[in-house]
Amino acid sequence: MVEEGAYWLAWAQISGIGPVLLRRLQQHFGTLATAWNATKVQLGEVEGFGFQTLEKVVQQRSRLHPEELFTKHQQENSHFWTPADTDYPRLLLETPSPPPILYYRGEVELQENLGQKPMVGIVGTRQPSEYGIRWTRQISTALAKNGFTVVSGMAEGIDTESHIAAMKAGGRTIAVLGTGVDVIYPHKNRDLYKQILTAGLVVSEYPTKTPPDRTHFPRRNRIIAGLSRAILVMEAPLKSGALITATYANEFGRDVYALPGRLDDHPSQGCLKLLNQGASFILKELDELLTMLGAIPQIDGVEASTAPEQLMPTLSPELQTVMNAFSCDALPFDLIVQQTGMAAGSVSGALLQLELMDLVSQLPGMRYQKS
Numbered sequence: 001m002v003e004e005g006a007y008w009l010a011w012a013q014i015s016g017i018g019p020v021l022l023r024r025l026q027q028h029f030g031t032l033a034t035a036w037n038a039t040k041v042q043l044g045e046v047e048g049f050g051f052q053t054l055e056k057v058v059q060q061r062s063r064l065h066p067e068e069l070f071t072k073h074q075q076e077n078s079h080f081w082t083p084a085d086t087d088y089p090r091l092l093l094e095t096p097s098p099p100p101i102l103y104y105r106g107e108v109e110l111q112e113n114l115g116q117k118p119m120v121g122i123v124g125t126r127q128p129s130e131y132g133i134r135w136t137r138q139i140s141t142a143l144a145k146n147g148f149t150v151v152s153g154m155a156e157g158i159d160t161e162s163h164i165a166a167m168k169a170g171g172r173t174i175a176v177l178g179t180g181v182d183v184i185y186p187h188k189n190r191d192l193y194k195q196i197l198t199a200g201l202v203v204s205e206y207p208t209k210t211p212p213d214r215t216h217f218p219r220r221n222r223i224i225a226g227l228s229r230a231i232l233v234m235e236a237p238l239k240s241g242a243l244i245t246a247t248y249a250n251e252f253g254r255d256v257y258a259l260p261g262r263l264d265d266h267p268s269q270g271c272l273k274l275l276n277q278g279a280s281f282i283l284k285e286l287d288e289l290l291t292m293l294g295a296i297p298q299i300d301g302v303e304a305s306t307a308p309e310q311l312m313p314t315l316s317p318e319l320q321t322v323m324n325a326f327s328c329d330a331l332p333f334d335l336i337v338q339q340t341g342m343a344a345g346s347v348s349g350a351l352l353q354l355e356l357m358d359l360v361s362q363l364p365g366m367r368y369q370k371s
Contacts, residue, residue, distance in 0.1 A: 004084035006070035007032035019097035099205035121228035124158025132235035144171025178216035236270030
């Protein structure tokens with residue numbers, strides 16, 4: 001039997017099928033394996049599948065063999081996750097566009113993947129001022145010493161400073177690349193790259209040997225936002241990749257913080273814009289920032305000694321609606337969506353929370369049952 005992960009890979013090879021359409025396919029059919037065998041008419045029922053996309057699917061699907069493709073891909077890329085894997089980062093899986101393949105190198109910490117260890121993204125300009133560098137170092141150090149994992153993009157400037165400060169403080173850091181995980185960019189960060197592999201993780205949605213491309217970096221910013229519970233923008237001009245990351249963070253329901261600067265400072269214009277749009281201030285009292293970040297709900301498991309019956313009355317209305325959909329039988333994802341009348345994204349998030357509370361368990365084929 002071909003594993004579901006092989007179908008994530010196979011679908012991702014079809015031109016015109018990106019992460020958003022893949023997510024819709026999964027939610028519509030329950031599994032990508034079922035979608036792979038769907039007819040052209042059935043695929044046409046999925047939002048975003050227009051005539052041209054359907055033609056590409058029909059033409060290319062017949063030439064792809066998921067199991068063979070997956071085996072070859074494993075030989076060329078030794079470490080990667082698909083959304084079908086239990087180790088796939090749970091926070092990233094909650095977003096509308098999780099990468100179908102997430103490659104990694106370094107030291108995996110499962111608490112991060114499960115959303116039980118808080119991760120905070122720090123982003124900013126490649127040409128920071130002394131002010132931006134100083135505050136990036138202070139904040140990254142404070143986060144690392146208080147058990148947060150610092151996520152950034154290993155670019156020059158703010159990214160580099162945040163990675164280095166976190167590791168110097170004895171903490172972990174994750175670098176999200178716009179290249180393959182084996183390609184160092186910028187090359188001057190080769191020593192930093194090696195250090196990160198021993199004190200954290202390097203991840204990318206691009207396979208090994210993928211060189212840098214200017215179209216990759218805006219896309220990778222959604223992964224930084226998706227992995228993180230909050231995004232801190234240290235310094236950013238008005239046209240900045242950091243603002244793209246902040247936009248994704250808002251879309252994903254993450255908290256956004258910005259470092260205030262002077263009105264006539266070019267590197268601060270993007271931060272001032274974010275603050276004007278409602279981002280939270282990064283203020284001198286770092287204890288207040290740490291308290292606010294610590295107050296962000298974590299994805300926590302439930303202690304074994306706690307009986308499910310004791311937890312049920314404390315469920316939110318949304319979680320209770322999803323729980324009410326279950327009988328004694330396992331249900332496919334799309335049927336749960338139909339029975340609850342909720343949006344597919346809301347159901348997916350609710351199921352994730354219920355699963356981590358040990359109230360629901362996921363079975364092969366995107367089916368769920370009461371634990």
